[in-house]
Amino acid sequence: MTDVYIYDAIRTPRGKGKKDGGLHELTALRLSAMTLNALKERNNFDDSLIADVIWGNVTQVMEQGGCLARSVILASDLDEAIPGLSINRFCASGMEAVNLAANQIRGGAGDGYIAGGVEMMSRVPMMSDGAAIAVDPSLAMEKYFIPQGIAADLIATKYGFTRDQADALALESQRRANMAWQDNRFKQTIITVKDQNGLPILSHDQHIRPDANLQSLSALEPSFKEMGEQMPNFNDVALMKYPELENINHIHHAGNSSGIADGAAALLLGNKKFGISNKLTPRARIVGTAKIGTEPTIMLTGPLPVTEKILHDACMTITDIDLFEVNEAFASVVLRFQQAFDVDPEIVNVNGGSIAMGHPLGATGAIIIGTLLDEIERSEKQTGLATLCVASGMGAATIIERV
Numbered sequence: 001m002t003d004v005y006i007y008d009a010i011r012t013p014r015g016k017g018k019k020d021g022g023l024h025e026l027t028a029l030r031l032s033a034m035t036l037n038a039l040k041e042r043n044n045f046d047d048s049l050i051a052d053v054i055w056g057n058v059t060q061v062m063e064q065g066g067c068l069a070r071s072v073i074l075a076s077d078l079d080e081a082i083p084g085l086s087i088n089r090f091c092a093s094g095m096e097a098v099n100l101a102a103n104q105i106r107g108g109a110g111d112g113y114i115a116g117g118v119e120m121m122s123r124v125p126m127m128s129d130g131a132a133i134a135v136d137p138s139l140a141m142e143k144y145f146i147p148q149g150i151a152a153d154l155i156a157t158k159y160g161f162t163r164d165q166a167d168a169l170a171l172e173s174q175r176r177a178n179m180a181w182q183d184n185r186f187k188q189t190i191i192t193v194k195d196q197n198g199l200p201i202l203s204h205d206q207h208i209r210p211d212a213n214l215q216s217l218s219a220l221e222p223s224f225k226e227m228g229e230q231m232p233n234f235n236d237v238a239l240m241k242y243p244e245l246e247n248i249n250h251i252h253h254a255g256n257s258s259g260i261a262d263g264a265a266a267l268l269l270g271n272k273k274f275g276i277s278n279k280l281t282p283r284a285r286i287v288g289t290a291k292i293g294t295e296p297t298i299m300l301t302g303p304l305p306v307t308e309k310i311l312h313d314a315c316m317t318i319t320d321i322d323l324f325e326v327n328e329a330f331a332s333v334v335l336r337f338q339q340a341f342d343v344d345p346e347i348v349n350v351n352g353g354s355i356a357m358g359h360p361l362g363a364t365g366a367i368i369i370g371t372l373l374d375e376i377e378r379s380e381k382q383t384g385l386a387t388l389c390v391a392s393g394m395g396a397a398t399i400i401e402r403v
Contacts, residue, residue: 001106001107002105002106002108002271002272003106003271003272003285004102004105004106004269004270004271004285004286005269005270005271005272005274005275005282005283005284005285005286005403006267006268006269006282006283006284006285006286006369006373006400007043007268007269007270007274007275007278007280007281007282007283008039008042008043008267008268008280008283009189009265009266009267009268009283009366009369009370009373009374010035010038010039010042010189010190010191010265010266010370011035011189011190011191011263011264011265011266011363011366011367011370012031012034012035012190012191012193012202012263012264012265013190013192013193013202013203013204013205013206013263014205014206014207014259014261014262014263014357014358014360014367015122015202015206015207015261015262015263015358016122016206016207016259016260016261016262016358017120017121017122017259017260017261017262017358017360018122018260019122021122021206021261021262022193022201022202022206022262023120023122023193023201023202023262023263024120024122024123024262025195025201026120026193026201026262027063027120027123028057028063028064028068028118028119028120028123028124028264029063029068029071029072029075030075031118031120031193031262031263031264032055032068032072032075032076032118032264033072033075033076034191034193034194034264035116035118035191035264035265035266036053036072036073036076036077036078036114036266037076037077038191039114039266039268040076040077040078043268043278043280044278045112045268045274045278045280046277046278047078047079047081047082048079048081049111049112049270049274049277049278050078050079050082050110050112050113050114051082051104051105051109051110051111051112051113052082052083052084052085052101052104052110052113052114053069053072053073053078053082053083053084053085053113053114053115054069054085054087054097054098054100054101054113054114054115055068055069055072055084055085055086055087055097055115055116055117055118055362056086056087056088056089056092056093056094056095056096056097056116056117056118056362056363056365056366057086057087057088057093057117057118057119057362058088058090058091058093058119058126058361058362059119059121059124059125059126059127059128059129059361059362060086060088060129061124061128061129062124062128063120063123063124064118064119064120064124066086067084067085067086068086068118069084069085069086070083070084070086071084072084087100088362089291089390089394089396090361090390090391090392090394091327091329091359091361091364091365091388091389091390091391092291092365092388092390092394092395092396093117093361093362093365094115094116094117094265094362094363094364094365094366094367095364095365095366095368095369095386095388095396095397095398096291096365096396097115097116097117097365097366098115098116098267098269098286098289098365098366098369098398099289099290099291099396099398100115101113101114101115101267101269102115102269102286102289103289105269105270105271111270111271111273111274111277112268112269112270112271112274112278113269113270114266114267114268114269115266115267115269115366116264116265116266116267116363116366117264117265117362117363117364117365117366118263118264118265118360118362118363119261119262119263119264119360119361119362119363119364120262120360121260121261121262121360121361122260122262123262126260126361131391131392133145133296133392134147143296143297144237144238144240144241144296144297145237145296145297146228146234146237146238146297146299147224147227147234148299148300148329148330148391149223149224149227149252149257149330150224150227150228150234150235150238150248150250151238151297151298151299151300152224152252152257152300152329152330152331152332152333153222153224153228153248153249153250153251153252153332154238154242154245154248154297154298155298155300155301155330155332155333155336156249156251156252156332156335157245157247157248157249158242158245158298159332159335159336159339161251161331161332161335161336162251163251163256165331165335166251166252166256166330166331166332166335167214167217167218167255167256167331168214169256169328169331169334169335169355170212170217170255170256170331170355170356171212171213171214171217172345173328173349173352173353173355173356174208174209174210174212174352174355174356175210175352176349176350176351176352176356177205177208177351177352177353177356177357178208178210178352178356179351179352180350180351180352181204181205181208185351185374185375185378186205186351186371186374188374188377189370189371189374190203205356205357205358206261206358207259207261207356207357207358208352208356208357209356212255216255217253217255217256220253220254220255221253222250222251222252222253223250223252223253223254223257224250224252225250228248228250235247235248237297238297241297241298242297242298251331251332252330252331252332255355256330256331256355257329257330257331257355258327258328258329258330258353258354258355258358258359259354259355259356259357259358259359260358260359261354261357261358261359261360262360263358263360263363263364263367264360264363265363265366265367265370266366267366267369267370268280269286282403283373283377283402283403284373284376284400284401284402284403285400285401285403286398286399286400287314287316287383287399287400287401288310288313288314288398288399289310289397289398289399290306290309290310290313290395290396290397290398291306291394291395291396291397292305292306292309292394292395292396293393293394294393294394294395295393296392296393297393298393299389299391299392299393300329300330300332300333300389301333301336301389301395302387302388302389302390302393302394302395302396303326303327303333303336303337303387303388303389303395303397304336304337304340304341304395305395306387306395306396306397307337307341307385307387307395307397309397310385310397310398310399311399314399316399318341318343320383321383321384321385321399322347322376322381322382322383322384323347323350323372323375323376323379323381323383323384323385324337324343324347324348324349324384324385324386324387325348325349325353325368325369325371325372325384325385325386325387326348326349326353326386326387326388327353327354327359327364327365327368327387327388327389328349328353328354328355328356328359329354329359329388329389331355333389334348334349334353337387350375350379351371351374351375353368364388365386365388365396368386368388369386369398369400372384372385372386372400373400373402376400376402377402381402382401382402383399383400383401383402384399384400384401385397385398385399386398386400
């Protein structure tokens with residue numbers, strides 16, 4: 001199997017996923033095309049050596065519908081001979097695009113790929129495409145379906161995490177993200193989004209709240225308590241699956257859960273031949289990729305077994321990893337990861353995460369790989385692991401190594 005390298009990684013800033021968000025005026029098509037154009041302009045690669053663009057996107061309806069990847073290629077400066085593939089693995093879509101592209105290269109199906117993803121949550125709301133696990137009673141009842149927020153609270157209840165712990169993690173995410181921006185740590189990755197006249201629209205992650213404090217977080221009501229107690233009573237559904245628990249402790253709210261956001265990210269991947277042909281220097285090698293299915297009620301524990309799987313497959317242990325990116329879908333997801341592997345919180349999400357900067361579903365997996373790469377280079381570390389929990393019970397992971 002041939003080695004696969006990351007030659008570049010870029011992303012847009014993350015705009016608030018609301019109508020007053022900084023990226024709201026742009027469609028997923030236009031934001032994605034801008035991202036691909038920026039990647040091509042910066043690296044000046046030969047289009048004929050790009051076998052495919054694999055593009056993650058979760059809510060594939062309306063203006064994000066169809067094969068968005070193909071539409072993006074046609075709207076960009078890339079050669080129309082490149083085909084385009086849209087994929088959906090929920091929150092891991094952007095990572096799965098990267099992993100799939102890496103494994104295509106590894107298997108000899110092309111020298112170069114572009115992979116990443118997009119989500120415009122301000123324009124195409126989450127769940128507007130429906131989901132059988134949530135709406136088909138024959139499946140939902142059999143698998144004890146509960147919404148993600150209640151699953152996050154279930155994790156907190158089962159593994160003993162308090163609201164104070166979740167709020168402390170959220171504040172640390174805000175502090176780290178703000179520090180990273182002040183220290184200009186994202187300068188190599190961030191592209192400024194401009195309008196059709198070339199005027200800047202957004203150059204900074206818009207979701208960060210550097211003024212957040214324990215007092216402001218403590219004033220927020222739990223987001224999923226009422227949902228859990230209303231009919232259908234999702235708390236009771238969760239307790240039917242986990243009868244060892246007496247109740248569900250609702251600790252998550254808007255301040256310690258990931259922010260709804262718009263954004264896009266893209267990575268340029270290739271083998272050694274691709275780099276030589278385009279006079280590009282690799283930044284990292286993709287050591288391994290993994291995905292896994294998990295119990296669908298608690299749903300968000302996927303980072304644990306998928307990390308065990310990828311480490312096993314790579315003949316590595318947790319102590320071989322210098323840095324971790326664990327997507328902050330909810331605070332309890334990261335707390336459980338740190339608890340299970342007994343890893344130092346100082347090497348997890350060093351520059352903040354989705355609680356502070358937002359979670360554009362189809363792009364986040366690619367974003368955190370780029371963030372991990374930047375931090376490995378900045379801190380002169382060697383190896384990093386990125387992982388996400390995934391709706392309906394899955395996990396995904398990628399290990400990279402600086403070269």
